[in-house]
Amino acid sequence: MPLRVPVAPDPPRPAAAVDNRSRYGGGEVSVAAVSRTVTLVLVDGAGVPLGALPPYEVPEPWWQEVGAIVDEARRRYGVDVAVLRLLAADRPEPPGGHLTYLGQVTTPPAVPLEPVAVDLSPHPSRAPWAQPGGPAHSLAWATGELHRLGRPVTGVAQRRTWNLSAIWRLDGPHGSAWLKQVPAFFRHEAGVLRWLAAAAPGTGPALLAADDTGRILLDHVPGEDRYAADHTERAAIAADHHAVQLRAVGDVTALVTVGVPDLRGPGLAGWIRDRLAPHDTAVVADLLAGLDERLDRVRDCGLPDTLVHGDLHPGNVRGDGQRRAVIDWGDSFVGHPAFDILRLTETLDRAAAAPLLDAWAARWRADVPGSDPERAVDLLRPVAPLRLAAGYAMFLAGIEPSEHPYHAGDVPACLDQAAAEAQRMPLPG
Template sequence: MTRTVTLVLVDPAGRLLGALPPYEVPTPWWQEVDAVVCGAPVEVAVLRLLSGVSDRPGIGGAVSYLAEVAAPPAVPLRPVDLELPPHPLRAPYAEPGGPAATVGWATAALDRLGRPAKEVAQRRTWNLSAIWRLDGPHGPVWLKQVPGFFRHEAAVLRRLGAVTPGLVPPLLAADDDGRMLLDHVPGEDRYGADPAERDAIAADQHALQVRALPLTDELVAAGVPDLRGAALARWIRAALAPHHAEAVLDGLEERLAQARRCGVPDTLVHGDLHPGNVRSDGDRRVIIDWGDSFVGHPAFDILVLTIGLPPDASDALVAAWCARWRADVPGCEPERAVELLRPVAALRAAAVYAAFLAGIEPSERVYHDADVPHWLAQAATLLGRG
């Protein structure tokens, strides 16, 4: 599957210049822009999505982006009648001048570290992150900038890097605007990992969560969301208030109270622990993308890790997870906690996407519009209220 891409160009001051002719790119995912940049007839920095039309939003179809050029290009441009008003929820990296400012921060930081960058390539931009790869004589480095609701990721990586070295990407630098420099992690993202590999990921995460137990208050003080017990219920209700979810929220607080009485301790939760958020070179695994992390019940991670598995494999993965917690916390009841939290995990997922929708500008909401009703329907089924 491919995309048909149209780039609407602006200069660094944000003045509209016109549009390039549409062209095909070989990768379908709208947020991936490396092929978009490479396929353009002029040097561009992609700022943000303008529109997309596809049978599967976010994948394939016809997509238009706003892109910045340093000067009017020497290629014909099509006139465009388009308003480009400011928006209070727009990410800094989606504004003209934003990518240059972020790359400038990164190259200066790498110079101070003695790791100068010789080549810079934009790889991704959307409402959840912008990512560049910077290459130099000391190897590749990844530059990532995230919106405000993910800015605790750097604090998580900094603290985990001290207590679980090798399990998370090395953080080289970070600032208060959501920018991070991450050392390269060799290997590939483990989408499609089989049950055995998922169990190894679960074991890695368990070890990390046990080591993070003494850090919970420190992590919360550093800005990591505190979603322990009743705080999770309050957050879910607030996030889902615009989505008329009252029918599936009845009894939420009592369900969380019962799960708490099962005795599995609250710790750092990754929040989106699917295999694609793990990189491996065959020798070691590194857990990446901690923007969804929070302090809360560790069962939420194992429930994400089972998604897509057949029932027998899912049950075996959960059983192994339960055995680890029983061994480390004698007397706890992890099996009961998991069953109590299954529908809450679906509600939490719906609330996550609802929070995204509330925190991003309208043109970007196409990525997440279908996710809230999907997860609310999942929760209703698990609660027997579908």
């Protein structure tokens, strides 16, 4: 499919398929007065370098958000571009700064390009969507699937690209859909969405199509991402999610069968150890030393394993005042339900989080008599950031060096948080 496609007007914050990492989702870190300057290095369809556009500023500070990069390239220089990947950054981590990206064009721009020296050699960890021809190949699949569904495409807009996903909005007379392409470790999202559609309709985005390469096509979810959710809305999110988790208890075997990671009990400890092995520090050793005993005591609390979203912050909930849907199930796994309530309350102080945790515990005590949800939460407080550190370590192990700044700071930050929680919640002797 050619890249030159008419682009429809951009609706406000259309993020039905957008996945938000906690530090980079655009809602949990203050970015006042932070700007981003972009240098866009262009290649043709065969990957032959053409040169770079003059640097320009875009309002979105988050590195993976490329909608404004594409829009400004069209507005300033009359060029339609597909952003492929990050090449370089002038600071160690997002947001803001001066970033250099690689972009593909079908027709060289009329504006003179600056000669640049960049390393465009292949890399074994490069995502399919980050290579010349990759976006067009994925868009051809998505438009074909929508045509098969009787939904012709009249406009395409690239919204995001980084090591964790590529996001495109596809518009037409029958509404918008979202193409999301992810790496192998997130491919189980399609299976989770199929399960949600059957077991808990309306609680997640509608899956229109999926293939076995990590591409999924999602129907648009009206509303906006709920980063600003207050206590009442967080309580409603927690109650909705409890019903989903309770329903999933009996289906964990089926969920594991369709590829959802199995992080139950000892499986979680092994998964964390394997991924943190390259980060062998004294802090890691101390945290891992008591992990098995801690997880044994969590199991003694009596709560069942279930489907865990894995990143249930309010920005991964989308609503329009009438309905809510939880998006971005790529981090999901089968494991302990407390991980999600800890994530939902993570940015609140203890006093503000206490009523949400009390209500969560009361629901589980009512559904699982004899269980001790409060004790499980306390035991898992150090494990939750330790699991996140292992996840970020997994990302780093699977991406090329130019994209390391996306996650390099996350592993030590999460390990520090885990160590602090372990000090507050030590295992009794």
